Amino acid sequence: MAGGNEEREEQGHSAAFSREYAYVEKAYATLEKLRARIERSMRQALELPRGGTPQARLERDVTIETSLARLARLEVGGHPLLFGRIDQDDEEQTSYHIGRISLSDENGDPLVVDWRAPVAESFYRATTLHPMGLRRRWHLGVAHRQLVGLEQEELVRTGRDSEAGDLVGRASLYAALERPRTMEMANIVETIQADQDELIRRPLNRAIIIEGSPGTGKTAVALHRAAYLVYTYRWRLERQGVLVLGPSESFVRYVRSVLPSLGESGVEVRSIAGLREPRVQSMPGQDTAVARLKGDERLVRVLRKAVRDRERPLRQAVHIPFGSRILVVSPELTQRAVRAGMTVRGRHNQRRKAVEDYLARELAIEFLRNGQLSTSPADLDDNVINLFDDDLDLPLQLPEESEEDIIKDVVLQLRRAENFQRVMERIWPVLRSEEVLFDLWSREPLRQLAARSILSDEEIALLARPAEQSLATVEWSDEDVMLLDEIDALVGAHEPKIYGHVIIDEAQDISPMAARVVRRRASKDSLTVLGDLAQALSPFRGRTWSEVLAPFGVVDFDLVRLPMNYRSPRRLAEAAGRLRGCILGDQADHEVPIRLVDGHLDVVVVDRGALVAHLENQLRQWLGEAEGTVAIVVPDNAVPLLDLICKCKVDVTRVFVASVSGVKGMEFDSVALVGFDTVEETDLLMRSVYVALTRATRSVSMVFLDSVPGWVEFVLA
Numbered sequence: 152m153a154g155g156n157e158e159r160e161e162q163g164h165s166a167a168f169s170r171e172y173a174y175v176e177k178a179y180a181t182l183e184k185l186r187a188r189i190e191r192s193m194r195q196a197l198e199l200p201r202g203g204t205p206q207a208r209l210e211r212d213v214t215i216e217t218s219l220a221r222l223a224r225l226e227v228g229g230h231p232l233l234f235g236r237i238d239q240d241d242e243e244q245t246s247y248h249i250g251r252i253s254l255s256d257e258n259g260d261p262l263v264v265d266w267r268a269p270v271a272e273s274f275y276r277a278t279t280l281h282p283m284g285l286r287r288r289w290h291l292g293v294a295h296r297q298l299v300g301l302e303q304e305e306l307v308r309t310g311r312d313s314e315a316g317d318l319v320g321r322a323s324l325y326a327a328l329e330r331p332r333t334m335e336m337a338n339i340v341e342t343i344q345a346d347q348d349e350l351i352r353r354p355l356n357r358a359i360i361i362e363g364s365p366g367t368g369k370t371a372v373a374l375h376r377a378a379y380l381v382y383t384y385r386w387r388l389e390r391q392g393v394l395v396l397g398p399s400e401s402f403v404r405y406v407r408s409v410l411p412s413l414g415e416s417g418v419e420v421r422s423i424a425g426l427r428e429p430r431v432q433s434m435p436g437q438d439t440a441v442a443r444l445k446g447d448e449r450l451v452r453v454l455r456k457a458v459r460d461r462e463r464p465l466r467q468a469v470h471i472p473f474g475s476r477i478l479v480v481s482p483e484l485t486q487r488a489v490r491a492g493m494t495v496r497g498r499h500n501q502r503r504k505a506v507e508d509y510l511a512r513e514l515a516i517e518f519l520r521n522g523q524l525s526t527s528p529a530d531l532d533d534n535v536i537n538l539f540d541d542d543l544d545l546p547l548q549l550p551e552e553s554e555e556d557i558i559k560d561v562v563l564q565l566r567r568a569e570n571f572q573r574v575m576e577r578i579w580p581v582l583r584s585e586e587v588l589f590d591l592w593s594r595e596p597l598r599q600l601a602a603r604s605i606l607s608d609e610e611i612a613l614l615a616r617p618a619e620q621s622l623a624t625v626e627w628s629d630e631d632v633m634l635l636d637e638i639d640a641l642v643g644a645h646e647p648k649i650y651g652h653v654i655i656d657e658a659q660d661i662s663p664m665a666a667r668v669v670r671r672r673a674s675k676d677s678l679t680v681l682g683d684l685a686q687a688l689s690p691f692r693g694r695t696w697s698e699v700l701a702p703f704g705v706v707d708f709d710l711v712r713l714p715m716n717y718r719s720p721r722r723l724a725e726a727a728g729r730l731r732g733c734i735l736g737d738q739a740d741h742e743v744p745i746r747l748v749d750g751h752l753d754v755v756v757v758d759r760g761a762l763v764a765h766l767e768n769q770l771r772q773w774l775g776e777a778e779g780t781v782a783i784v785v786p787d788n789a790v791p792l793l794d795l796i797c798k799c800k801v802d803v804t805r806v807f808v809a810s811v812s813g814v815k816g817m818e819f820d821s822v823a824l825v826g827f828d829t830v831e832e833t834d835l836l837m838r839s840v841y842v843a844l845t846r847a848t849r850s851v852s853m854v855f856l857d858s859v860p861g862w863v864e865f866v867l868a
């Protein structure tokens with residue numbers, strides 16, 4: 152009897168396979184036909200004579216533009232056009248195929264439904280417990296435009312128990328997880344799990360924090376959420392855009408192909424230091440105390456004061472030759488002019504106009520009074536000295552000219568006068584952020600003036616820059632870039648673009664000053680923040696989520712946890728769990744590792760002189776064993792060690808060498824941790840090892856240069 156059942160099941164399966172095989176062929180054929188039709192109409196438009204009426208030219212341009220946009224929307228690259236099917240549990244037994252884009256057949260009926268459309272939700276979320284109106288779900292394995300695999304899941308109660316954990320498309324998921332990694336992250340659109348989907352589809356305008364241990368899919372959720380939001384809120388977000396922020400430029404390179412592979416080009420992916428326009432070259436700061444101080448929100452007040460210190464009256468009168476006269480710009484007059492600048496709204500550079508207007512007008516009035524109405528010495532005051540009474544070539548009032556006309560004329564001429572502009576530069580200069588910060592870091596009196604009442608003397612001293620650098624050769628740190636952006640906002644140098652939604656990955660390390668950079672570009676509460684407090688490495692580690700979020704201006708948010716680890720093999724997940732407990736104490740929550748493989752973890756001690764040869768050997772072994780990628784990771788700031796390791800001959804298409812902060816958010820098949828016996832502070836050491844160890848999908852080797860430290864036994868227990 153059982154044998155008969157199996158046979159029928161097999162026959163049913165092969166019939167289903169043939170049916171789906173034909174469906175996939177049809178979908179691809181339809182896609183090609185549609186592309187050909189669009190290309191034809193675009194060619195026809197291109198072949199039209201160039202001249203014609205403006206109307207005809209406009210129509211031609213519109214046809215070409217819309218055709219290009221439609222072709223771009225149909226682009227799936229080498230990725231499967233479709234990958235799923237849902238059968239609804241209704242009378243008509245309606246079914247939909249789910250794929251990367253929407254496609255209709257010649258009757259206008261849906262052939263493929265975009266994975267982001269509401270109807271596709273049940274494909275990702277239905278379980279036997281909550282089938283969401285589905286009878287069945289299929290996962291289609293498509294390669295080279297052909298069906299190569301088919302997985303079927305019955306969702307109506309069949310008498311069988313639902314599987315614990317209810318993974319969606321278990322076989323397809325495991326196949327995806329065991330694939331060797333490349334230097335670029337892959338999309339997960341075919342195997343998104345229910346808890347991930349629920350977060351991807353959350354509405355736009357509510358701040359959410361998604362936290363999870365390493366490998367729980369935070370970055371994957373971040374990128375798929377960006378694609379979902381652009382699709383669902385296209386009318387709003389097309390203009391404003393969606394911004395995804397990561398911790399470093401190497402992270403940006405690592406994830407950059409995911410969105411295009413989802414057919415989305417309307418999302419910007421950047422590092423926070425890369426947000427400021429115009430871009431300046433910068434590096435993470437090497438000195439922890441300096442980085443901490445420069446990220447501190449008190450710097451807002453220091454910078455405000457530094458800008459205000461540039462708005463200052465003259466100490467001594469200045470004489471401006473003007474025509475046959477000499478105008479005197481007294482300290483008192485400049486005081487009034489500066490006050491006039493302070494009372495108007497706006498940023499420093501924009502308010503300069505009010506100062507200039509005031510000063511020029513006051514001088515013009517005096518000029519007029521003394522030159523026009525009276526030239527007797529008794530009428531002269533401090534501001535205007537008329538030296539050449541007999542030689543007047545000033546714009547004397549003609550009968551038809553009003554006094555106001557003459558004032559305007561003088562103001563105009565004064566504005567053009569070099570000496571007048573020199574006074575303006577003294578009392579209210581046009582500020583460039585780079586100059587302000589450079590001066591502040593290099594000139595002790597300016598630093599004292601700006602920071603005296605806000606920072607301690609030791610802190611003020613920490614901010615000093617090496618004297619030998621000039622503005623042209625200065626090396627900015629990433630922390631400096633956040634301060635440059637703050638000054639931009641104070642002086643009104645560059646208006647930042649405001650995005651409709653901002654997604655921030657690896658947010659646990661973002662300093663308060665960096666958070667303000669993001670805040671200036673985000674619409675209120677339209678934020679998705681992802682991270683893991685245990686992976687915080689910066690001088691700001693140890694904060695709660697409320698503390699991380701406060702400088703973003705977010706007080707009200709939903710906090711959600713991702714519960715499953717898709718990356719670490721069992722052994723590595725166990726070691727990571729112990730480290731996590733150590734870092735977070737009672738707060739530590741533990742995710743469920745779902746991969747079935749054990750993975751490898753070994754420990755070696757190697758003499759510094761033999762390190763390069765050892766690593767080259769290890770790389771040969773790992774890269775020879777299987778396809779995939781390798782990272783060699785050293786602690787942050789271990790510059791000599793990094794220099795030594797850079798002597799290894801490596802295949803850069805498969806090997807990545809970096810410090811811990813440089814591999815944040817990334818993933819490799821095998822990882823060598825080198826020199827983690829040199830980090831002095833225990834908390835930072837545990838966190839660094841935790842981040843580095845959890846990059847691996849397969850093997851980890853810990854390489855020590857002296858002896859095996861005591862904590863290793865605990866990690867391996």
Ligand SMILES: Nc1ncnc2c1ncn2[C@@H]1O[C@H](COP(=O)(O)OP(=O)(O)OP(=O)(O)O)[C@@H](O)[C@H]1O
Binds near residue numbers: 338
């Ligand atoms: N539903 C899924 N289907 C297939 N692969 C998945 C799924 N979810 C996550 N993964 C894979 O698991 C790995 C870890 O995901 P991801 O990098 O997004 O984790 P993370 O939480 O951001 O980790 P970290 O905190 O270390 O940055 C990636 O290779 C990702 O493609």
